[in-house]
Structures are given as C-alpha cells and as structure tokens.
Amino acid sequence: MTELSKTGAAVGEPTPAKAPEAFLEVRDLKVHFPTDDGLVKSVDGLSFSLEKGRTLAIVGESGSGKSVTSQAIMGLHRLGTRGKNVRMSGEIWLDGKELVSAAPDEVRKLRGREMAMIFQDPLSAMHPYYKVGDQIVEAYRVHHKVSKKVARARAIEMLDRVGIPEPAKRVDGYPHEFSGGMRQRAMIAMALVNNPELLIADEPTTALDVTVQAQILDLIRDLQKEFGSAVIMITHDLGVVAEIADDVLVMYGGRCVERGPADEVFDKPQHPYTWGLLGSMPRIDRETSERLIPVKGSPPSLINVPSGCAFHPRCPYADIPKGNVTRTVRPELELVSTGHWSACHLSAEDRQRIWTEEIAPKL
Amino acid sequence: MSETKKTDEAAIPQQASASEGSADREVLLRVEGLTKHFPIKKGILQRQVGAVKAVDGIDFEVRKGETLGVVGESGCGKSTMGRVITRLQDPTGGKITFEGRDITRLKTGQMRPLRRDIQMIFQDPYGSLNPRHTIGSIVSAPFRLQGVEPEGGVKKEVQRLLSLVGLSPEHYNRYPHEFSGGQRQRIGIARALALKPKLVVADEPVSALDVSIQAQVVNLMDDLQEELGLTYVIIAHDLSVVRHVSDRIAVMYLGKIVELADRTSLYESPMHPYTKALMSAVPVPDPKRRGQKSERILLRGDVPSPIAPPSGCRFHTRCWKATEICRTTEPQLVELRPGQRVACHHPENFADQAPQDTVLLTAAKEASELVPDAVASGGSAEKEPAAKEAPEPAEAVEASEVKEAAEASEPEKAAEAPVEPTGSSKTEEVSEASETAADASETTETTDVTETTEEASETAEAAEAAETAEAPEAAETAEAPEGAEAAEAVETSGKKTGPGAKTTNEADTAGSAGTQESTDK
Structure with missing residues (x-):
C-alpha cells in the first residue's frame, strides 16, 4: 500500500511547526511504481513551493517525472485500483492542508474546487458521449449545491469567458464537434468553473498549432490575472516557459536539477x-x-x-x-x-x- | 539517369558551401497547379456531394541540393502535399515534374524505378516501422524491392547505413520496440537513404521527439545532406525547426501556398499577413521578451474548413487587412521581390497591391483589434501601422519602399505612397498634396523607373483619396513634420544606397514611426 508520510497529519490540522507559509509546498516528494521489471522511481525527492498569483513551469523531457508530479499533487495516483500500485511519500501542503497523508475523500473535496487540471489531449480527457456543457455542469455541481439551470448558466458563462463563440449554442455540442483549440478552451472552462486556487496545466498547448497556442497561453495568463490563482505549467518547450513562467523547475530523471526565477534560469x-x-x-x-x-x-x-x-x-x-x-x-x-x-x-x-x-x- | 547522377555528385561541394542564394541551381522537382481533393460521398449510391480540398493549386520547385521547408497549421494540406509529390497518393490535377520528366500520371509499375530517387521519412517513428521485422530486414527492404545488390552484400551495406545514422551495426537483429523514439527515427532515416535517393521528403521528422533528441536528428539530417548531397523537402509545423534547416520556405494556408521565399527574407520581412501572424506566435525562449505582448498578432478563431474554403483570398476571414477585393478576387502567387513570392493584395513590408481598395471588411476590423498598433514606440523593425483606424497609414509605410516598388516596376504605388506623410505635414490643400505627390513621383523616376506615363493620373487620384481620408486628422497634428522627415530620409537613403532589403527595413522603421505618431494624435 501507500507509504505514508511520517507526520501523519490529517487534513485541517496541520502541525504548527510544519505548516508552510507558501500556498503550495511540496517537500521531498517521492512517487515510486513497483512493476514487474523493477521499481520505477518516477519522482525521487522533489521539493518546491509556489505562491498564489505566480506561475511555476516544470520543464523536462518525456519520462523525467513532471507529469507524475502534477498527478501526485492532484491525488490522481490514489484513485481506484491505481492506489495499490504506487508508493508515495513526502509532503504536499496546499493552503495549510497536507495531501499525501489525507484521506481520499478529503482530497476529492479539494480536487476541482481548490485545484484543477488541464490535460494535454482534450479529446481523450473529455467524455465523447456527453455534451461539453453537461461535463462542465457536472464539475460545477459536484462542488456547488445548485440547480441544473444555474449550473448551465454558469457553464455558458465560462465558455464565453474562455472565448468560445456562441457559447449558448456550443454548450450543447459534443467534444468531437469542437476543433482542437476550442476543445482545449472548453477544458480550461471546465477546470476553472469552480475558481480553483491552483491550476495545473499538463502540456496544455503541445497538441496545438502555434497560433492557437498563443491564444491559449494568453487566455491562461489573463485568467490567472483575473482570479489570482497559482499555476503550474508542465511543458517541454522552453519557449512556452519563457512566455508564461515566473519560476522554472528543470527536472531530470525524477529529480529537480535546477530551480529558480525564470529570468535567472534563462540568463545564467x-x-x-x-x-x-x-x-x-x-x-x-x-x-x-x-x-x-x-x-x-x-x-x-x-x-x-x-x-x-x-x-x-x-x-x-x-x-x-x-x-x-x-x-x-x-x-x-x-x-x-x-x-x-x-x-x-x-x-x-x-x-x-x-x-x-x-x-x-x-x- | 547516369548522367544526372554525375551532375548530382559534381554539385555536392557547391551545395555544401552555398546554403543560400540557390537561385541558379538546377530544378529537381517542379510542381505546377497541383491539386488533391478527397471526395465526400453520401447515400446508398455513394454520390459525391463535395470534396475536401486538401491541396488546391500549388506551384513551386525544388532545386538540387537545397532544403525546402513547408510550414502551416494542421489541416493546411502540407502532409497531403508531401504524399502527392512522392506519388504515395494520386494528384487530382496539376503536374509534377521530376528531373524534367512528368511523373504525374505514372502507373505504380512505372513509378517503381523512380522510388529509388524519391524517398520519404515519416512523422511517427512508432507507426512507420513494422514491429514484426528486425531492423536489418526493415532497412534492407529497399534493396530487396528494387532488386539492388550493393557492393559487399546487403548486410554490410545495412550496417554501414546504421552507423551512418549513428546506430551501432549490432542493432541489425533487433526489433523496433527495443529502440527509443529518436533511434527509431534514425532507422526511418537509414531506410530512406538506403538507395541513395535524390529527393527526400520528410514529413514532420522531429516533431514526435524530445527536444534534446530533436537536435540530434536535425544535425544528422544536416550532416547527411552535406555528405550525400541530398535534396530535402521538410514538412513541419514548428517554425523554429523549419527556419533552422531550410534554405527556402513555403508557407501554406488551406491548401494554398501564400508565401514562398528564402529563409532570410521570410523571417526578416514576411510579406503575407499570415506568415507574419504565424511567426509572431512562436514562443521565444527569452523571458525578457515577455510582456512585449504588443509584438504578437493573435489570430482569432480557427482555420476554416477545407471543404468550403472562403472565397477570394482564403485568409480574408482572419486577416486584419482584408478588404472587399480580398473577398472577391483570389490573389496570385507573384514574385514581388526577387526570390520572394507572395499571394496577397495588401502585403506587409511592401507596396500595396490593391491600394484603391481601402475599406476594411467587418471581420478585418475585429481582427485588427488583436493586432498590436503601438509597436512603433518599441523601435522594433516590424511595424504594424494602426490598421484599426484607417488603412491609409499602412500605405504610408510603403512610402519607404519607393525604390523597391520602383524595382518591382509598379511605379503607381510608389508614386501614391509618399502622399500621406507629406500630406500630413503640409495638410492644407488637395492641390498642394498632389503637387508633392507629383514631386515624389519624379523622385521615383530618378531612381530608374521606366514607365511614368500612368503615374500622373494615378498620383492625382491617390492624392485625392489620401486627402479626403486623412487631411482633417492630420491638420490637427502637431508632430506631423516628423512624418515628412521620415519620408525624406527614406528618399535619400533610397537614392544613396539604391535598392536593398536592409536599408528598406531601416527606412521602414523611420517612416512608420513618424506616421505612427502623427496618426495616433
């Protein structure tokens, strides 16, 4: 089973000595997957912190552990049977709550509301069978006790906010009816529908054309300004990093090899x-x-x-x-x-x- | 064929040295009016109800030893183009000439001997290698199929190829799954090179690879080109990669080439608005340039469907300069500057091709909101004169291109161009404006223009147009003389240095900076 952190602090009662000041703090995070071939040390001792309103870019090649890190923060490795196949240790503090040792139900309450994620491939991240609007409505109603009508209005509002034309019509569209860029916009709308304070974007523009990429990066930047959320941007493109990040974390082989303010890292x-x-x-x-x-x-x-x-x-x-x-x-x-x-x-x-x-x- | 091979070999040293200015090289592949439509069929009878116009009339040529880059967004038909020129798919129309021979309608059997000379590197290194074959049998397949017995035997040759692309000869008996993405791409390259092709079409050769591996493959392709004198057509969506590898670059939009130019011209002074927007969207790994959001042109929306492409210029639905003519008339791909072909009525960095047409379309007005207009203060070389307010300033910029226009033997625009800055400085009367304009047209004459007869009338017209639109505004302008100064500076620089792209750019900056200030007021 999961190798829990030594503190064992439950959500909501952070040990005063340990509770960090930063909005998000990751300390010595390790995520290991036992497989038939051996133990895959995807993340092996990673620490960083992030304040609200800042953007951290995690850069690395495929297999450097950057996506696993984000999934660990979201608590996605502990879902269903996957939880049995992962060994996690270390601490993840989000807004004074420790997530690694928290009960899955506690994390679920935070997921979507306090932290949300934008995935790389919106076509596979969205359910092809449900209307885009319904999927956003669902995300909203999980955390808000509102009627479907209110939630639908909220979905339309969000679609409009991310720049989808004719949102009142598009809300009833299926994912396959959207173009790549629009799908990614809808994903962002879905992630932001609950005004999360931490937004994790896992290669949000890798599958998109440069012109659309520019639109999406602009959108993320504007929304961040508006909502003041903390953003973790996972990417392998240093151009994107320079475009959007305040801080950069370079990962190699599951560990951080360099971390610092973007200007510093690019300059020296x-x-x-x-x-x-x-x-x-x-x-x-x-x-x-x-x-x-x-x-x-x-x-x-x-x-x-x-x-x-x-x-x-x-x-x-x-x-x-x-x-x-x-x-x-x-x-x-x-x-x-x-x-x-x-x-x-x-x-x-x-x-x-x-x-x-x-x-x-x-x- | 043996003859051509000789010339090919002879050309190698020259290719290595001359990466640019390849204008005089022999043409290896010529494509004229190429179209590829995929029919859409419906109903029981499978009647054709429409067509996806993936490639819709493109012309270009590839010269020996050069690298032609093809860029565009997804769905613009660049991959289809690659598959059609290698005859993996049959063209719907047009003509493909390889080494002077028409290969458009060759049958599979007739095509086979040519496969030796035209090879393809595919995008997906996972999908393009048969998982049940060893590397040895994959790379030796070309020899088997072509019935070629290389010197020293197939195995030895395959091992030589493997080491050529940076793999070890012991990999001969391994299977594709034992290799990483970068290594697989190398295998694909080794296979493509097996028969010493003349032309290699590479469809997104590095986009599936990690950054550090990308660089390895890009360098490898570079080295091989020098060693073997290869000619590449590289199709990619990454503009930085294309810029790095190409001598000339074609920009595609919805099945058409909108701009075709050598690398330097294209990246330093793109003429088609789409090229410009595409390049401004490329993120630059330098955080200091962030915040200069004004430099970036954001295109609204997505590429329209190739099933029913927009009328006229296909880009008009997203272009910030689009006018009525763009909606009705399709611009032809013409050589506006030596080595730079553009299909646009209102090109950037150059004289307007349809100056009489000044009223922006509604879509263009919306789009122009996304185009930075205050770049002038930044001192950047790329200026975006407030298309928002009126298109006239855009023409004013072209004042600076007097000599260029003269060179391109389109004097009417040149004559028309100086009107605006002078108009804004003097500002009072039409007559005066037209006088100065006439002066200006004389200046153009001195800078060796041949046709001058039409100019006078053109000038008068242009002066009127500029006056009615611009004079009231300009009259209130305090700093207008700067515009005039700039225009003068341009003229003098034109006289002194004669036609040349570099000076044009500088003059450009000065001219537009002046006008920018005056129009902003």
Missing part, C-alpha cells in the same frame, strides 16, 4: 542539462548558428537511474570534478543566488566559466 543557467536544453532548441529570434548543440544519448530509464548524478552519462563535463564524484555521489540542490538552486558537482567557478566561455556564445 547553472546546470549542464539546462544548457543542453537551451542548446538543442532552434530559435526563431536569433541568427541561425550552423548547428544545434544536442545532448548526446537519451533520457535515462527510471528503473535504473544512473548512480551519482543522473545526468553524468550524458554530461560533457562529468569528468571535471575530481575523483569519481559525479558517478558515485548524488548532488544535492545548492543555492546559487537568491531563489536559484542547482544540483551539480561542478564548482561555481567552473560553471561560470563554461557558461560564459563555451555555451552562451553558441546559443
């Missing part, structure tokens, strides 16, 4: 993996350099995460620190500057030198 990235991500991206705003600088190799298996620094097999600078430290010792997050953390064995001077001399000029 500290981790070789972040350099790799920046170097791999063709950029539309700069002169095209002759070649991209890819990260060699491929992302690690989460069953056999490399020893020491998980990035060492792909890191071009793994041999710079003395001894075999990169291969044997797992680096912990260290403070680089205010709010900017990085987990790397390279010394600050080495990082500074490599970034300014080798990486930055090539970007």
Whole structure:
C-alpha cells in the first residue's frame, strides 16, 4: 500500500511547526511504481513551493517525472485500483492542508474546487458521449449545491469567458464537434468553473498549432490575472516557459536539477542539462548558428537511474570534478543566488566559466 | 539517369558551401497547379456531394541540393502535399515534374524505378516501422524491392547505413520496440537513404521527439545532406525547426501556398499577413521578451474548413487587412521581390497591391483589434501601422519602399505612397498634396523607373483619396513634420544606397514611426 508520510497529519490540522507559509509546498516528494521489471522511481525527492498569483513551469523531457508530479499533487495516483500500485511519500501542503497523508475523500473535496487540471489531449480527457456543457455542469455541481439551470448558466458563462463563440449554442455540442483549440478552451472552462486556487496545466498547448497556442497561453495568463490563482505549467518547450513562467523547475530523471526565477534560469543557467536544453532548441529570434548543440544519448530509464548524478552519462563535463564524484555521489540542490538552486558537482567557478566561455556564445 | 547522377555528385561541394542564394541551381522537382481533393460521398449510391480540398493549386520547385521547408497549421494540406509529390497518393490535377520528366500520371509499375530517387521519412517513428521485422530486414527492404545488390552484400551495406545514422551495426537483429523514439527515427532515416535517393521528403521528422533528441536528428539530417548531397523537402509545423534547416520556405494556408521565399527574407520581412501572424506566435525562449505582448498578432478563431474554403483570398476571414477585393478576387502567387513570392493584395513590408481598395471588411476590423498598433514606440523593425483606424497609414509605410516598388516596376504605388506623410505635414490643400505627390513621383523616376506615363493620373487620384481620408486628422497634428522627415530620409537613403532589403527595413522603421505618431494624435 501507500507509504505514508511520517507526520501523519490529517487534513485541517496541520502541525504548527510544519505548516508552510507558501500556498503550495511540496517537500521531498517521492512517487515510486513497483512493476514487474523493477521499481520505477518516477519522482525521487522533489521539493518546491509556489505562491498564489505566480506561475511555476516544470520543464523536462518525456519520462523525467513532471507529469507524475502534477498527478501526485492532484491525488490522481490514489484513485481506484491505481492506489495499490504506487508508493508515495513526502509532503504536499496546499493552503495549510497536507495531501499525501489525507484521506481520499478529503482530497476529492479539494480536487476541482481548490485545484484543477488541464490535460494535454482534450479529446481523450473529455467524455465523447456527453455534451461539453453537461461535463462542465457536472464539475460545477459536484462542488456547488445548485440547480441544473444555474449550473448551465454558469457553464455558458465560462465558455464565453474562455472565448468560445456562441457559447449558448456550443454548450450543447459534443467534444468531437469542437476543433482542437476550442476543445482545449472548453477544458480550461471546465477546470476553472469552480475558481480553483491552483491550476495545473499538463502540456496544455503541445497538441496545438502555434497560433492557437498563443491564444491559449494568453487566455491562461489573463485568467490567472483575473482570479489570482497559482499555476503550474508542465511543458517541454522552453519557449512556452519563457512566455508564461515566473519560476522554472528543470527536472531530470525524477529529480529537480535546477530551480529558480525564470529570468535567472534563462540568463545564467547553472546546470549542464539546462544548457543542453537551451542548446538543442532552434530559435526563431536569433541568427541561425550552423548547428544545434544536442545532448548526446537519451533520457535515462527510471528503473535504473544512473548512480551519482543522473545526468553524468550524458554530461560533457562529468569528468571535471575530481575523483569519481559525479558517478558515485548524488548532488544535492545548492543555492546559487537568491531563489536559484542547482544540483551539480561542478564548482561555481567552473560553471561560470563554461557558461560564459563555451555555451552562451553558441546559443 | 547516369548522367544526372554525375551532375548530382559534381554539385555536392557547391551545395555544401552555398546554403543560400540557390537561385541558379538546377530544378529537381517542379510542381505546377497541383491539386488533391478527397471526395465526400453520401447515400446508398455513394454520390459525391463535395470534396475536401486538401491541396488546391500549388506551384513551386525544388532545386538540387537545397532544403525546402513547408510550414502551416494542421489541416493546411502540407502532409497531403508531401504524399502527392512522392506519388504515395494520386494528384487530382496539376503536374509534377521530376528531373524534367512528368511523373504525374505514372502507373505504380512505372513509378517503381523512380522510388529509388524519391524517398520519404515519416512523422511517427512508432507507426512507420513494422514491429514484426528486425531492423536489418526493415532497412534492407529497399534493396530487396528494387532488386539492388550493393557492393559487399546487403548486410554490410545495412550496417554501414546504421552507423551512418549513428546506430551501432549490432542493432541489425533487433526489433523496433527495443529502440527509443529518436533511434527509431534514425532507422526511418537509414531506410530512406538506403538507395541513395535524390529527393527526400520528410514529413514532420522531429516533431514526435524530445527536444534534446530533436537536435540530434536535425544535425544528422544536416550532416547527411552535406555528405550525400541530398535534396530535402521538410514538412513541419514548428517554425523554429523549419527556419533552422531550410534554405527556402513555403508557407501554406488551406491548401494554398501564400508565401514562398528564402529563409532570410521570410523571417526578416514576411510579406503575407499570415506568415507574419504565424511567426509572431512562436514562443521565444527569452523571458525578457515577455510582456512585449504588443509584438504578437493573435489570430482569432480557427482555420476554416477545407471543404468550403472562403472565397477570394482564403485568409480574408482572419486577416486584419482584408478588404472587399480580398473577398472577391483570389490573389496570385507573384514574385514581388526577387526570390520572394507572395499571394496577397495588401502585403506587409511592401507596396500595396490593391491600394484603391481601402475599406476594411467587418471581420478585418475585429481582427485588427488583436493586432498590436503601438509597436512603433518599441523601435522594433516590424511595424504594424494602426490598421484599426484607417488603412491609409499602412500605405504610408510603403512610402519607404519607393525604390523597391520602383524595382518591382509598379511605379503607381510608389508614386501614391509618399502622399500621406507629406500630406500630413503640409495638410492644407488637395492641390498642394498632389503637387508633392507629383514631386515624389519624379523622385521615383530618378531612381530608374521606366514607365511614368500612368503615374500622373494615378498620383492625382491617390492624392485625392489620401486627402479626403486623412487631411482633417492630420491638420490637427502637431508632430506631423516628423512624418515628412521620415519620408525624406527614406528618399535619400533610397537614392544613396539604391535598392536593398536592409536599408528598406531601416527606412521602414523611420517612416512608420513618424506616421505612427502623427496618426495616433
């Protein structure tokens, strides 16, 4: 069964010493899945915090654990039979309530109302058999004791709010009758219908065209301004991150390798993996350099995460620190500057030198 | 065929060096008026009731050794285009010429020898490899099918190909599921390269891959092009990737090419409003540029259905510059600047092709609300002169393109263009405005324009138009002289440096900054 946190604090009675000040605080979160092939350590000791009105972007490649993190916050791993196949530990504090140890029913009361999620693929996230409006109505009525009529009016209002034309007509449409961008808008309407304070968007624009992506990002930004909610944006696109995020968390192999304010991370990235991500991206705003600088190799298996620094097999600078430290010792997050953390064995001077001399000029 | 092969090989070193300015290269593939309609059938009799016009009349050519990028939103027909030019699907109409030979109506059997020369890399590395075959048999299939016995045997050649794309030869006996996405894409590339094709059509070759792997594959394709002298048609929706890999780029919208230009021109001064909107929507990995939301053009709504595409210019339903002519007349893809073909009545960064038509459509008025109009203060090179208020300022910008227009031998627009800034500076009377306009047309003459006879009448008309629309507003303008200055600056720069894209851009900025201020007041 689930490996509960040691505190055992129930929802509503946070231990005073432990209750964090931040709106959302995740401490040493671990999500492991036992499988026939071995234990998949999807998230392995992740900590971060987020204030209301801020946007945190979690960046990483597929299999870095970013989606699992968001699902853990939403409590989605504990639903039905899935709960038997996951081992979770650590703490997730949302607005003074601890979620990892909370009873499923308590979490369910929060889900949708205090925290909501936008999924990547709206076509599979929406029920094809029910009208879009009915699905929004359902989400609203779970948390509000109102008549269907009132809820329907609310659904129309939300559809209008997210920019769907003719919302009174579209409310009776089925998901397949919507285009990709409109479906994603309807998803957002559904997520926001209860004015959640935490909105998690899992690759909300990956399946969309750039023009529609721009519309959706704008929408999320405007709505955040209006409702003052905290937003976690999960993405692999650094362009999207730069567009929308206040803070960035870079994940690799289930752990955070770099975290900090967006400006800092883009301006003075500290981790070789972040350099790799920046170097791999063709950029539309700069002169095209002759070649991209890819990260060699491929992302690690989460069953056999490399020893020491998980990035060492792909890191071009793994041999710079003395001894075999990169291969044997797992680096912990260290403070680089205010709010900017990085987990790397390279010394600050080495990082500074490599970034300014080798990486930055090539970007 | 052996002859062409020789020339192909000879061309390799040249290809490696000249990535741009490929105008003089031999044309490998030419496509004229290509259409592909998918019939929609209904009822018991399966009568055709309509058609999805996936590709609806496109022309382009691919030159030897170059990379042509094709971009567009989903549903614009770019993948269908790729499948039709490789003859995986039969075109409905039009003509495809490969190495001077018409391949439009070749039968499957006749097409087979050509398959050697035209290969395709598919988007989905999971779906395009048969899970029951080993990598060895997948990559050796082309040899088997074509009956080719490579030197040293098939196995050796396959292993060479595998190492060429960065896989190890021991992978020969493995199955696709044992590989990651990036490796599978490499297998697809190895298969496509097996027979040393001349043309490789790659349909979204990297979009299914992680960022770090994307870069590996993009670099690999680059290297292979240099090594083997390949010609690519790369279809993708990611504009940054396309920009990185392509020499020339075609922008598609609803089954049509709306702009076709070399990379630099397209990205530095896009002419079609759609291109501009598309590029402004690409997120840039630089948080400092955030908040400059004004730079971004938001298109409203979605791409219309290709079953019943809008009349006239297909983009008119979402364009902020659309006027009546856009609704009624379809713009042709014409070469407005050397190497830059555009299908638009009111192109950006260039003289208006239909200046007489100034009344915006209702949809355009709505759309123009989403177009930033205060960019002038930002000092950015891309200006969006307040289409909201009146289209005249847009023409004023073209004042700066005097010399360019002259070059493009469309003097009437050039003559018309300077009217607005001068009008706004002097402002009093029509006669004076038309005088200055006449002056301006003389200036254009000096910058080697040949046809001048029509100009006078055109100018007078234009002056009138500008006067009636703009003069009352401009009369109240305090800072109007700046507009005039800008216009002058433009003229002088035009005289000094002669036609050239770079100076145009600068002049552009100055001109529109001036006019912007005057119209804003």
